[in-house]
Amino acid sequence: MSAAPGRAPSGPAGPVLDVDALLDDRSTSVLVCCGSGGVGKTTTAAALSVRAAERGRRVVVLTIDPARRLAQSLGLAELDNTPRRVEDVGAAAGGSLDAMMLDMKRTFDDVVEAHASPERARAIFDNPFYEAMSSSFSGTSEYMAMEKLGQLRARASVPGGDGSEPWDLVVVDTPPSRSALDFLDAPRRLSSFLDGRFIRLLLAPARAGGRAYVRVLSGAVSSVTGALSRILGAQFLDDLQSFVTGLDAVFGGFRDRAERTYAMLAGPGTAFLVVATPDEDALREAAYFVERLGADGMPLAGLVLNRVQTTALPRLSAERSWAAVVHLEGRTADDEEDGTAPEALSRGEHALAAGLLRLHAARMFRLEREQELAARFGREHPGVAVAQVPARPRDVHDLEGLRAVGDDLGGAA
Amino acid sequence: MPSAPDAVPDPGDRRDDGREDSPLLFPGTRLHVVTGKGGTGKTTTAAALALALSRGGRRVLLCEVEDRQGVARLFGLPPLPYEERTIAATPGGGEVVALAIEPRAALLEYLDLFYKLGRAGRALDRVGAIDFATTVAPGVRDVLLTGKVYEAVRRRGRGRGAEREHTYDAVVLDAPPTGRIGRFLNVNSEVSGIARVGPVATQAESVMRVMRSAATRVHLVTLLEEMPVQETVDGVAELEAARLPVGAVVVDQVRSDTLPLELLDDALAGRVPASAVRDGLVEARVVRRDASGAGVVEGLLAEAAEHDERLALQDREQEALVATGRPLVELPLLPGGVDARGLEVLADRLVEQGLA
Numbered sequence: 001m002s003a004a005p006g007r008a009p010s011g012p013a014g015p016v017l018d019v020d021a022l023l024d025d026r027s028t029s030v031l032v033c034c035g036s037g038g039v040g041k042t043t044t045a046a047a048l049s050v051r052a053a054e055r056g057r058r059v060v061v062l063t064i065d066p067a068r069r070l071a072q073s074l075g076l077a078e079l080d081n082t083p084r085r086v087e088d089v090g091a092a093a094g095g096s097l098d099a100m101m102l103d104m105k106r107t108f109d110d111v112v113e114a115h116a117s118p119e120r121a122r123a124i125f126d127n128p129f130y131e132a133m134s135s136s137f138s139g140t141s142e143y144m145a146m147e148k149l150g151q152l153r154a155r156a157s158v159p160g161g162d163g164s165e166p167w168d169l170v171v172v173d174t175p176p177s178r179s180a181l182d183f184l185d186a187p188r189r190l191s192s193f194l195d196g197r198f199i200r201l202l203l204a205p206a207r208a209g210g211r212a213y214v215r216v217l218s219g220a221v222s223s224v225t226g227a228l229s230r231i232l233g234a235q236f237l238d239d240l241q242s243f244v245t246g247l248d249a250v251f252g253g254f255r256d257r258a259e260r261t262y263a264m265l266a267g268p269g270t271a272f273l274v275v276a277t278p279d280e281d282a283l284r285e286a287a288y289f290v291e292r293l294g295a296d297g298m299p300l301a302g303l304v305l306n307r308v309q310t311t312a313l314p315r316l317s318a319e320r321s322w323a324a325v326v327h328l329e330g331r332t333a334d335d336e337e338d339g340t341a342p343e344a345l346s347r348g349e350h351a352l353a354a355g356l357l358r359l360h361a362a363r364m365f366r367l368e369r370e371q372e373l374a375a376r377f378g379r380e381h382p383g384v385a386v387a388q389v390p391a392r393p394r395d396v397h398d399l400e401g402l403r404a405v406g407d408d409l410g411g412a413a
Numbered sequence: 414m415p416s417a418p419d420a421v422p423d424p425g426d427r428r429d430d431g432r433e434d435s436p437l438l439f440p441g442t443r444l445h446v447v448t449g450k451g452g453t454g455k456t457t458t459a460a461a462l463a464l465a466l467s468r469g470g471r472r473v474l475l476c477e478v479e480d481r482q483g484v485a486r487l488f489g490l491p492p493l494p495y496e497e498r499t500i501a502a503t504p505g506g507g508e509v510v511a512l513a514i515e516p517r518a519a520l521l522e523y524l525d526l527f528y529k530l531g532r533a534g535r536a537l538d539r540v541g542a543i544d545f546a547t548t549v550a551p552g553v554r555d556v557l558l559t560g561k562v563y564e565a566v567r568r569r570g571r572g573r574g575a576e577r578e579h580t581y582d583a584v585v586l587d588a589p590p591t592g593r594i595g596r597f598l599n600v601n602s603e604v605s606g607i608a609r610v611g612p613v614a615t616q617a618e619s620v621m622r623v624m625r626s627a628a629t630r631v632h633l634v635t636l637l638e639e640m641p642v643q644e645t646v647d648g649v650a651e652l653e654a655a656r657l658p659v660g661a662v663v664v665d666q667v668r669s670d671t672l673p674l675e676l677l678d679d680a681l682a683g684r685v686p687a688s689a690v691r692d693g694l695v696e697a698r699v700v701r702r703d704a705s706g707a708g709v710v711e712g713l714l715a716e717a718a719e720h721d722e723r724l725a726l727q728d729r730e731q732e733a734l735v736a737t738g739r740p741l742v743e744l745p746l747l748p749g750g751v752d753a754r755g756l757e758v759l760a761d762r763l764v765e766q767g768l769a
Contacts, residue, residue: 037590038452038641067640176451176592229611236611280750281483282452312712316699324697352676352685353693356713359720369750393722395639 014378017302017385019409023052023169028271030153030170030264033304034183035275036285037176040306042066043396043405044275044389045173046074046099050399051406052169053090053097060098060152061171064145069397074099081106083152089399098167107144108134112247120246129243141175142183143258150261181292188258271301278308278370283377290381302385304409305374309367310390311360318364321357328354435767438740439660442630444566444623445585447663448594448648449634450641454665456483457751458634458744459587460509461759465769467507468760471582474565475500475511478558479589484511487751495519510581512565517543519557556600556617562586563620566628591633591648598624598631599655630660632742632768635734637664637727642734649737661768662739664731666746668723681718690714742766 022028033045042063049061060083066076075086076099083098090096112121124130134140149172156167174183229237264270272293276286286303293300328350378386389408396405445462449455456477463475474497477484482492488500493511495518501509520543537543566584569577589597600617623629631652635645645662652659679685690713691706700706734741744762747755763769 036451038450068643069639236613277452312715313709316709320699324694324699328693328697350693350696352680353690353697355676356680356690356717357694357697357699359717360713363716393719394726397639 015302015383015385017304017387019048019051019387020055022271022301023048023055023057023410026168027269029156029168029269030149030172030271031301032172032174032183032265032270032272033275034174034272034289036282039275039277039282040389041176041275042173043070043402044273044304044306044409045171046070047396047402047405047409048273049097049099049171050086050089050402051410052171053086053095054093054403054406056090056093056095057169058096058165058167059090059169059171060100060156060167061173062100062102062145062148062152063173064102064141064175066101066173067395067397069395071101073398073402076101081110102141102145102148104141104144105134107148108140111147116246124243124246127243127246128239133243142185145172145175145183146258146261150257150264153261153264181288184292184296184298188262266296266298268299271299273301273304275304275306277306278374280373283373287377287380290384300384302387303377305386305388307391308374308388309363309370311363311367313360316360316364318361318368321361321364325354325357325361328357435765437769438742438767439630441627442660443579443581443583443628444562444630445583445660446588446594446598446629446631447585447634448588448591448631449663449665450592450644451590453634453636453641454744454751455590455634456481456487456587457756457759458632458663458665459585460484460487461744461756462632462763462769463509463583463585464501464503464756465760465763466583466585467501467503467509468505468764468769470506472507472580473509474581474584475509475587476514476562476565476584477511477587478514478562479587480513480515482513483587484513487756488753512561514558514561516554516557519561523557523560553613555597556613556620559598559600559620559624560616563623566623588631591644594631594648595651595655595657598652598657600624625656625658627658629658631657632660632663633739634663634665636666637730639730642730646733646737649739659739661742662734662737663768664734664741664743667743668720668727668746677717677721680714681721740767742768 022031031045031048033041033048035041042065045061045063046066049059053059061074063071063074063076066074071077075084081100081103083100086097086099109125112124116124149170152167152170156170157165160166265272274286274289274293276282290300290303292298374386378384387409389405392401392404394401396402445459445466447455447459447462449458459477460475463473467473475484484500485491485493488511490500493500493513495513495515497510497512499508500511503509521538524537562584565581568580570580571577588594600620633645633648635641649659649662676685680690687707687710690710691700694700694706694709695702700709731741742763743766744759747758751759760769
């Protein structure tokens, strides 16, 4: 492999996140990686898991939607909702790694089966709303991730055949959602919906023992259901009613467990890592999340800043490099304001030097901008420890790559 | 049903601003749906496309549906209400109008429009039915969002019969990400499972007709990286299977060569003496005449090698995109981030490559 350009000078003097200390701390038993979509959450969760296992932890990692080749690198060829051992990781240090991919629908099915009679479960599965809700409702994956986390946490302390507990660290990747906050909000939104007036209204007939309910409902309410029937069709309401009635028993359990999992997340032993890339959108989402965790009393370990631009020549600024390009190519500085117009191709006597400087200038423009954004985040959230992971020229999709990311994470301190 | 002939030629079919650019890739398109994996520049591309389409005096509506206020942020504006607002005027009398479609407001508007449900609508709201319909009832939310877009595409201004022009020459939809786009646009099938009859089902069918028509194109935005490319390839297949008209694949943030490739290859392979680079650096006053400059030369070459590796990776990913058979449209990486000027640069590129 070619010599990688060195690490960027550590930018703003904020606290540095000591990832290894976090992984080595045996009182950390749940690690949640959250952030907006496309910032490398899954890769970060996988790299942390590999590193923790190789430092002697017995780890299970719950991934939500990994890239195919990343999944393969963890031995997750199929989505079967069960933790599988990843071979060749951690044994030398007394650790181990199991990995699983969340199958949202299957997790939902399992919960229904565990809490409803076979007859009722069948009725639920056959309802058209179930198919839609278990596979496409936007809060379901967050809900099921929490559900699965609760299950893994419960299983972690049940001794296996050899008398030892299977896992002492659960690492969780969170669903790719439009907002980082969805992970915390969606389960509660589902719960409050199920407790809401509308559902109680729909459940009224079942609870009152049949359709006679219509008579006891107020005029306002029957006009509501009347309006709904007109808009959505009567079948819609019937299906919905039987679906909600069927799920009622199951969801009682859901609600309790969601509350317990939520409380567990706020308790000792859990650490949140907010993952972001050094761009405006991702850092804004990260800021929302950091503030929200604080408001909810959730334990924030720090920020992982992925894909940070690095340079071998930190003292050669964008401005100076571009001035050099202008000089070598005999241009005026106004030809291109930022020196990175794609059609620009250096030619002439010093084409090579000019071209290399042009590349460096473009790199430094990015780097300087990223540092500015990171510094702003640091000013607005002093005290949030940060670990930076340099941008790589290629994607990570094998154990070696995950170990390299782990080295960057651990080496940050 | 007899349809009134359009008195005004469809502006998508020809250019009237006298610029010499590539022929349009998709003439006659009135609804451009822009999707892509999160973080690939979907909103930026949608905004640049709206700007590009509005040049030459056209009126373009830019819609967003994800409650993100991404358009407002991009244009440096306060959050947009559920209301059509002009956010940019372009040379030649064109304009971009923005609308953040909010499902709750869309449902109340819909109820009021079609059912005169003023009071009953409020009663529905009080018992949580509106919340239910817009957040939980699967598919209903999407019907409302696409329904509003559909209305904007078909809306005509005041006037008589065939004289009435379309209110918008084109509509650009900043749509949900690739992973959800098939389901989002295929509202008909999603809703038909749960609302088989009734106005919602009828509405879904009308929306589907427009979505599948030649006036609609779905563009997918991607980066030349493994996961976004994989998602794009899968997305194209999914949309085609659902008989939704796929437009272009927009490759965002393309890094480009800054050196003739053979020169870089020679340099990286050590076939160019370091002194050649050093001489240039001395000439440019980056290295002092009496210094060796070895560290600087080495550093620049290492950065170039990394850049080269990335370009090679880009090439491989590009092949996978070419294999989809869709036209590729490239947008450059703007190192300083996207600002107003950056958006215009991107709009220029879209026009040059025939997307607008």
